[in-house]
Amino acid sequence: METKLGLAAALTLATALPALAEVNIYSYRQPELIQPLVDAFTAETGIEVNIAFLNQGLTERLLAEGTRTPADVILTADVQHLAEAVEAGVTQPVESDVLTANVPEGFRDPDNQWFGLTSRARIVYASRDRVRPGEITSYEDLVDPKWAGRICTRSGTHAYNTALTAAMIAHHGEDYTKEWLTGLKANLAMKPQGNDRAQVKSIWAGECDISLGNTYYMGEMLEDDEQRQWAEAVRIEFPAFEDGGTHVNISGVAMTAHAKHPEDALKFMEFLTSPEAQAIYAAANHEYPVSPTAAPSDLVASWGSFTPDNTDLMDLAGLRGTALKLVQEVDFDG
Incomplete structure (x- = not known):
């Protein structure tokens, strides 16, 4: 009886504890390009970020994993991959005043399925x-x-x-x-x-x-x-x-349909669109921030305007x- 009560108490305690604060990412962008962002985000929030880099097949992997997927967020370097993920039903709409304020309308999905982060010409x-x-x-x-x-x-x-x-x-x-x-x-x-x-x-x-x-x-x-x-x-x-x-294209972010850490994933997405993160990301990738409040790096600016x-x-x-x-x-x- 004592053993059963002890186990029940332990299970009750475990379910009362908050879930581990983390975000799991499937990324088409090389880890070294987004590591500065990850480090800044973890330093600010304490939320751990785990990255799985994929050369191809991101949408196919999410479809195969279904509800078992560990991925909370996807990062891509091309709008086509974002569109493919949306069409396949492996993303979900995200309602966030922060995201819609930070990302201009032309750089986000009209149904809020994905949000642009940087652009390149x-x-x-x-x-x-x-x-x-x-x-x-x-x-x-x-x-x-x-x-x-x-x-x-x-x-x-x-x-x-x-x-x-x-x-x-x-x-x-x-x-x-x-x-x-x-x-x-x-x-x-x-x-x-x-x-x-x-x-x-x-x-x-x-x-x-x-x-x-x-x-x-x-x-x-x-x-x-x-x-x-x-x-x-x-x-x-x-x-x-x-x-x-x-002609421009974008890198972008979306939340997966079966994200296990949606609140932490949203925090990460909002952070990515902040002026601080936009400057870090754009400088690391030599791209242009989509946020009008963030300036490109001096090197990128030196190439001229368009x-x-x-x-x-x-x-x-x-x-x-x-x-x-x-x-x-x-x-x-x-």
């Missing part, structure tokens, strides 16, 4: 020696015959390029975009290959004169002893759509399938 890296400043002003200009044999890019099926193609569809329609892809392919110096940094290396090596890339790669190359010389061989140009602005395109990010995510179809129809990587 899809720009042109141009040779300092062989391309005049301001010589290229629009994405449409990339099909001009003067660029024949002078453009490098990674695969047209990569998420960064299909996002740009989706934006072209949003501005000009499918027929125009198919012609644009055909013209862009005709101007390539070589078959699409490698990543964005590899294209800058090709410019440095004299294999092409301009390439498509994300802004943050400039910061990453400047921090690398070998790649610094590639970065110093180019400058960033901010092209825009003829009837719009410069007007972001105002095409709805969820509209772009919805056009990715059509964009991929057009890329394959013109055999862009062939």
